[in-house]
Amino acid sequence: MASRARREQPPEAVATHARIPMSEPELEAFYRGVFLPLVRRATWKHGLSKEDASDIVQDAFLLALSKLDSAGNPKAWLVQVVDHLALNLQRKSARRTQLGHRWGLGDGIGESSEDSELGIGD
Amino acid sequence: MISQMSFGALVQNWVAATKGRNVPTGLSVEDAMSRARNVLGRLEQSGAEAGPVEAQTVDVLYAMCRCLERGTFALETLKVAYDLAASLQWPEDEFCERDQLLARLAYLAWNNCRLGPDCRAMRQWQSRCISSVTNQEIYRNFLAMTFATRSPSLNAQFLAEPPVLLTACSTLAKTCNTQPALAVHEAVLMYEWLTSQLNTSSVSEEIRYFAGDVAYYAAACFRHLGRFRAHDSWLDLAQAHFANTSYAEPLLARVKWCRLVALYDLHRSNEILGEIPSLTATFRRCGMEVDELKSIFLEASALKFVGRRSEALQRFEVVRSASATAADPLLLGMTVLALGELAGQFGEPERALGILQEALPYLQESGSPVGLGGMHSVTAEVLRNEGQLDAAAREYGKATEVYRAAGLSFQEAYMRVLRSDTLLASGRDDEAVEELAAALPVIAREGAMVDSVAALALLKESLRRKRADPRAIARLRESLASMRREI
Numbered sequence: 001m002a003s004r005a006r007r008e009q010p011p012e013a014v015a016t017h018a019r020i021p022m023s024e025p026e027l028e029a030f031y032r033g034v035f036l037p038l039v040r041r042a043t044w045k046h047g048l049s050k051e052d053a054s055d056i057v058q059d060a061f062l063l064a065l066s067k068l069d070s071a072g073n074p075k076a077w078l079v080q081v082v083d084h085l086a087l088n089l090q091r092k093s094a095r096r097t098q099l100g101h102r103w104g105l106g107d108g109i110g111e112s113s114e115d116s117e118l119g120i121g122d
Numbered sequence: 123m124i125s126q127m128s129f130g131a132l133v134q135n136w137v138a139a140t141k142g143r144n145v146p147t148g149l150s151v152e153d154a155m156s157r158a159r160n161v162l163g164r165l166e167q168s169g170a171e172a173g174p175v176e177a178q179t180v181d182v183l184y185a186m187c188r189c190l191e192r193g194t195f196a197l198e199t200l201k202v203a204y205d206l207a208a209s210l211q212w213p214e215d216e217f218c219e220r221d222q223l224l225a226r227l228a229y230l231a232w233n234n235c236r237l238g239p240d241c242r243a244m245r246q247w248q249s250r251c252i253s254s255v256t257n258q259e260i261y262r263n264f265l266a267m268t269f270a271t272r273s274p275s276l277n278a279q280f281l282a283e284p285p286v287l288l289t290a291c292s293t294l295a296k297t298c299n300t301q302p303a304l305a306v307h308e309a310v311l312m313y314e315w316l317t318s319q320l321n322t323s324s325v326s327e328e329i330r331y332f333a334g335d336v337a338y339y340a341a342a343c344f345r346h347l348g349r350f351r352a353h354d355s356w357l358d359l360a361q362a363h364f365a366n367t368s369y370a371e372p373l374l375a376r377v378k379w380c381r382l383v384a385l386y387d388l389h390r391s392n393e394i395l396g397e398i399p400s401l402t403a404t405f406r407r408c409g410m411e412v413d414e415l416k417s418i419f420l421e422a423s424a425l426k427f428v429g430r431r432s433e434a435l436q437r438f439e440v441v442r443s444a445s446a447t448a449a450d451p452l453l454l455g456m457t458v459l460a461l462g463e464l465a466g467q468f469g470e471p472e473r474a475l476g477i478l479q480e481a482l483p484y485l486q487e488s489g490s491p492v493g494l495g496g497m498h499s500v501t502a503e504v505l506r507n508e509g510q511l512d513a514a515a516r517e518y519g520k521a522t523e524v525y526r527a528a529g530l531s532f533q534e535a536y537m538r539v540l541r542s543d544t545l546l547a548s549g550r551d552d553e554a555v556e557e558l559a560a561a562l563p564v565i566a567r568e569g570a571m572v573d574s575v576a577a578l579a580l581l582k583e584s585l586r587r588k589r590a591d592p593r594a595i596a597r598l599r600e601s602l603a604s605m606r607r608e609i
Contacts, residue, residue, distance in 0.1 A: 022127070022135040030136050031145070036180075037217040039147050044184035050147040058140070064133045074129040075216055076260055083279070 034075070038082050046086035056085045149181040158185035162195075165202045180219060183207055187226045197238065200231040204250075218258040225254035225285035232288065233328065239369045241409045248288065255289040265293060268304075269311040277315060284328070291335050298339045299452060300489035302346035303529030309340035313359075327368055334363030334373060338380065345384050346492055348532040353384055372408040375401060379417055391424035398424070411446045412453070419457060426464060435464055452493055455484030459497050466504040474504050491528035495521045499537065502544070511548035515541055535564040536599075543595050558595070 022030070035057060042053035060081040068074055127135070149157070161182060186203055204227040212220045228251035235244035255261050264272070264280045280286050290312065297305040316333040320326055341356035357380055364373035378401055382394045398421040405414035422437035441447055442457045462477035478501050485493040502517035518541035525534040538561035545554035 022132065022139065026127070026132070027136070027139055030132055033214050033216055034132075035136070035145065036148060037215075037219055040180060040184060040219065041217065043147075043151060044181075044188065050150055054145060054147045058137075058145075061133050061137050064130070065137065068130055068133070073259075074133075079217065079260060087279075 034078075038078060041079065042082050042086045046083070046090060048086055048089065052089060053086075056089060057082060059085055149178050151185070154178075154181040154185035155189065157182045158189050162186060162189060162199065162203070165206065166199050179210065183223050187223060187230075190227070190230050195230075195234075197231060197234045197240070197243070200227060200234055203227055204231060221254040221257040225251050225258075228254060229285040229288060233284075236331070237368050239372060239408065241372055242411065245412075248292065251285050252289045252292050255285050261286055261289070265290060269308050269315070281312075281315065287332055291332055291339075294336060294339045298343045298346070300491070301528065302343040302491075306340060306343035306347065309336050309343060312336045313340060327366075330363045331367045331373075334360045334367065337363060338376065341380060345380070345387060347530065350384055350388065354381075357381060357384075371404070372410055372413075375404045375408065375410070376413060379413065379420065382420060386420060386424055386427070389427070391427040395421070395424050395428070411444075412450060415441050415444050415447055415453060419453065419460075423460060426460065426467075431464055431467060435461070438464070451484045452488035452490050455481045455488055455490075455493050456496075458484065459493065459500060462504075463500045466500070466507065471504050471508050475501065478504070491524050491530060492533075495524040495528075495530070495533060495537070497521075498524065499540075502540070506544055506547075511544055515544045515548065515550070515553075518544060531564050535561045538564075539595060539599050543592070543599060546592055546595065554595075 038057045038060065039050065039053045042048050042056050043050055046053075048056070060078055063081055064074070064078065068077055148154075157178075183206075190200060190203060204224065207220065207223045207227060210220075228247050232244055232247035232251055235241070235247055238244075256265070261280070264276070264286070269277065281290065294305060294309055294312065297308070313333060313336045316329055316336060319329050320333070337356050337360035341353045341360060344350070344353040344356060357377055360380075361374060361377045364370050364377060367373060378397070382397060382401070385391070385394050398417060402414055402417040402421070405411075405417055418437050419441050422434045422441065425431070425434035425437065438457055438461050441453070442461065447454050447457065458477060458481035462474050462481060464474075465471075465477055466474035478497060481497055485497050498517045498521035502514040502521065505511075505517060506514035518537055522534055522537040522541060525531075525537060538557045542554045542557040542561065545551075545557060
């Protein structure tokens with residue numbers, strides 16, 4: 001499955017947190033402790049490729065910039081969002097395959113340009 | 123903790139730092155699967171090797187799970203894979219990946235034992251699976267919600283994971299003893315969900331097992347609630363599902379045991395004594411140690427009921443002294459309770475009361491209202507037989523409160539009638555009337571008693587005059603005892 005285009009982050013969302021640069025060890029820790037586990041979840045639980053899983057996790061982080069409630073459980077929130085995005089992607093893929101078979105087009109009938117619906121509230 | 127920064131700040135930094143960059147994601151699925159197959163081959167030959175967990179190792183473990191789920195492997199291979207995952211040194215595991223993997227591997231081992239069959243090992247793997255599932259907050263939160271309060275998509279998402287389904291069914295097994303009035307609703311809804319999956323699931327044999335299991339606990343709940351016709355219907359459903367599983371014998375033996383318990387509850391002990399020895403032998407042959415002990419307990423209870431007290435005592439002692447009983451507070455508590463009751467019947471009231479006090483902490487730990495209420499009820503009977511009427515009335519009151527809190531309306535009403543009878547005998551007429559006034563609406567709600575219409579009318583008249591008629595109470599007491607046969 002081809003990688004999906006990365007969504008540009010809306011400039012107003014950046015202002016929600018005053019950005020203090022992360023050190024390399026902090027980035028590495030985030031990579032190993034948050035990014036990779038979420039990618040593995042999307043891959044092994046939802047049957048996605050690593051590329052698609054990575055895109056979904058980055059999309060989840062973008063959503064977190066504007067929707068994450070820091071008073072709650074951010075990791076549980078991210079897990080829920082990753083699960084929803086992965087299921088949406090699977091449904092899209094299934095519809096695409098179904099339509100492809102119906103019209104005799106084999107694998108894939110081109111990328112959809114629409115953003116996936118998240119389907120969850122704030 | 124990854125950093126002193128807030129999580130939101132961490133995410134913002136990450137997004138900025140990785141913008142436009144391809145971030146490495148570890149092994150591809152294909153590479154991980156290839157390595158997993160190699161690892162499984164080595165595990166089968168040389169066993170698990172512990173060491174630190176690298177990111178690639180986690181991918182290989184996931185791939186190994188996928189290989190094991192898609193193939194047929196010996197229990198020994200599953201055990202070695204589990205031991206490997208369990209023995210690895212995991213660093214910070216904020217997303218509980220270790221428990222996720224262990225839950226999946228334990229489930230595979232449990233299912234292998236179920237089909238094996240190896241009932242003893244099945245219990246151990248079930249316990250490990252449940253432990254790993256409940257270590258994860260996301261599943262604890264899910265299981266803490268009742269079925270009805272979860273959205274259909276939430277149920278579909280979580281219950282589609284076999285370890286979670288196994289844990290949910292095991293939770294039902296506990297709550298059917300501790301909160302039967304609530305558990306029965308859970309069981310019915312779960313059963314409907316499971317049977318809706320039968321035509322769509324590729325693992326219909328497993329779904330049949332779980333559907334049978336849930337139907338079995340629904341039956342047990344109905345039995346606790348005194349609804350014996352519903353109990354029989356649900357047990358028939360359980361039997362039908364179990365009969366279509368790969369190894370039905372131990373499951374059908376459980377169903378038979380449940381039917382015999384219902385006959386015992388209906389005071390038909392003579393009908394079950396001939397059946398129990400072969401059932402006990404079946405449990406023993408299948409390695410179902412706890413079920414074997416419960417079967418012996420049932421036999422002992424039936425013997426006690428028909429007056430064969432010495433034989434009953436011998437069997438209760440067998441159950442009490444078994445090591446598996448010590449690990450089961452409900453079975454231990456009920457056994458000690460029965461021994462206390464027997465001591466009372468042997469004419470040793472002080473010894474009986476001492477033994478009954480021994481049963482209390484076990485029954486409290488079990489949380490079973492049937493056990494706790496039964497303990498207070500038996501204590502009340504011993505005290506009443508010794509002429510300690512006020513103390514007996516207090517114990518009947520405790521039993522009433524236990525049954526009322528658990529929603530066991532029939533048992534509550536019966537205790538109120540017994541308490542009323544005791545209060546009347548001790549000259550506390552006004553309180554006897556009050557107790558009856560509380561019992562009668564419950565009795566009326568639970569069902570009509572054709573042969574007690576006169577007794578009910580007399581009691582209502584007594585209440586109107588604020589006097590309790592002992593003959594009417596006695597007649598009502600007999601009617602309540604026989605009413606259970608009709609429900």
